[in-house]
Amino acid sequence: MGDQVYVDPTAGLYDPAGKDDRYRLPYEAWLRQQKVRNALRRIPSFMLLDDHEIDDNWEPVADPDDPSNARKEKDGFCAYKKYQRGINGGLETFDFDGFHFFLLDTRSERQHRKVDASLADAGLFATKPSTPLETMGRLKQWLLEKPEPKFVVSPAMLLPRHRRAVQRDSSLDPSNLSALHADGWDGYPNTLREVLAYIAQEKIEGVVFLSGDEHRSCIATAELRETSGALITRVHSIHTAAVYAPYPFANSLDEAFVDNETIDIKGSGGTHYCCVVKAVRPPAGDGVTFLSVRHDGTTWQLDCEFANGLMPTLTL
Numbered sequence: 001m002g003d004q005v006y007v008d009p010t011a012g013l014y015d016p017a018g019k020d021d022r023y024r025l026p027y028e029a030w031l032r033q034q035k036v037r038n039a040l041r042r043i044p045s046f047m048l049l050d051d052h053e054i055d056d057n058w059e060p061v062a063d064p065d066d067p068s069n070a071r072k073e074k075d076g077f078c079a080y081k082k083y084q085r086g087i088n089g090g091l092e093t094f095d096f097d098g099f100h101f102f103l104l105d106t107r108s109e110r111q112h113r114k115v116d117a118s119l120a121d122a123g124l125f126a127t128k129p130s131t132p133l134e135t136m137g138r139l140k141q142w143l144l145e146k147p148e149p150k151f152v153v154s155p156a157m158l159l160p161r162h163r164r165a166v167q168r169d170s171s172l173d174p175s176n177l178s179a180l181h182a183d184g185w186d187g188y189p190n191t192l193r194e195v196l197a198y199i200a201q202e203k204i205e206g207v208v209f210l211s212g213d214e215h216r217s218c219i220a221t222a223e224l225r226e227t228s229g230a231l232i233t234r235v236h237s238i239h240t241a242a243v244y245a246p247y248p249f250a251n252s253l254d255e256a257f258v259d260n261e262t263i264d265i266k267g268s269g270g271t272h273y274c275c276v277v278k279a280v281r282p283p284a285g286d287g288v289t290f291l292s293v294r295h296d297g298t299t300w301q302l303d304c305e306f307a308n309g310l311m312p313t314l315t316l
Contacts, residue, residue, distance in 0.1 A: 001210060001211055001212035002049050002052070002053065002107065002155030002212060002213060003053070003155075003212070004030065004084060005026040005052065005053060006052045007026050007053060007054070007055070007076060008052060023075050023076055027083040044096065046153070047084040047085065048103055048153060048155050049084065049105070049107055050106075050212075051107060051183070053076050053077075053107075054107065055072050058073065058076075059110055059112070060110070060112040063112045093142060099293060100147070100149075100150040101152075101153055102139060102142050102143075102150070102152045102153065104135070104139065104153060104154040105125060106124050106155055106156040106184075106185070107155060109135060110123070110124050110125065110188070113179075113180055113187070113188075114180075119177070120174035121190070123188060123191050124187070124191040125191070136191075143198070144204065148205045148206020149316045152207065152208070152210070153210045153211075154209055154210070154211050155212060156183065156184040156211060157184045157214055157239050158184075158192070158209040158211065158220075158237040159185070159222055159235075159237040159277050159279070160218070160237075160261075160277055161182070161257065161261070162181075162182045162186055163255075163256055163257065164178065164182060165182035165186035165187060165189075166258060170261065171264050172192060172193040172263060172264070172265055173189065174193070176189055183213070184211075193265055193266065196224065196235070196273070196275055197265050197267040197273060199224060199233060200224040200232050200265070200267065200273040203233055205316070206300055206316040208236045208237075208238060208302065209235065209237045210238055210240070211237065211240070212240045212242070214251070215242040215245045215251035215252060216239070216241060216254070216281070216284065217281060217282050217284075217307075218237075218239040218279055218281045219236065219238050219239070219280055219281070220237040220259075220278065221235075221277070221279075222235045222236075222275050222277050223275070224265075225273065225274040225276060234315075236302070238291070240289035240306075241285060241307060242286050243286060243288055260278050261276075261277050262274055262275065263275040280312075282306040282307075282311055283308040285307045287308070289306055289307075291303070291304055292305070293316075300316040301315060302314040
């Protein structure tokens, strides 16, 4: 789910000498490690990129983008496709063990944001039917057609939201300027609103978002309700810890998030929904997260095993 390598480990203090070293040497060092090679040869891998495959917190910085910043995206994305995707460079959806997955690129497709009307229109990925990629349309169709349970893999965390993103406005108003301070879904409130509203509108069951950008494991359950309080459906957001995060200052703090909140969501046709978010965390620690899905005869159950312990079972 991104940050498999850090192409920016020195923050520019010691720039690579060769033209392509910045986006080549980190991958070569990573893939030379015997434990990495053993893991990748034994199990299937499906990878996405995040900021550190390009640059720390990378996003378009101008409209049109600055040439040097756009070049980082081009070079970083090309290296990611070469070293992480191989023959599956265009893979977006797949089924594994009978379960359905959508790989959602929330880094290289994100649009430029600034303090004007463009903030309301900016998307975390290609959201408009007029754009060539039209990822939002494909995601909605996939959500509607695939049976539960289904997993959306998104390097950026869906929920809970960062406190810095809601300090001026706790709604999902697309004009909320606090969103400029957030790098995840809450930094693009219109995209977050549209996806949650669609799931509520279509009463879609069994949706789980998987993410990994914050270096801190977390499970958030979002109950989508009518304004009367009647439950429509649930969405789960599971955030893994880093496999290896030796620098504490690079990890998110628990206090940075709003663990419990109720968000008003505007749907299509003037409808409104309530999104009730509750988040819990296992003890801090690095390691792989294992998910086990089972059917108990009436509902799907999901067990999340983090490095420092098993969390309560989730009902999908």
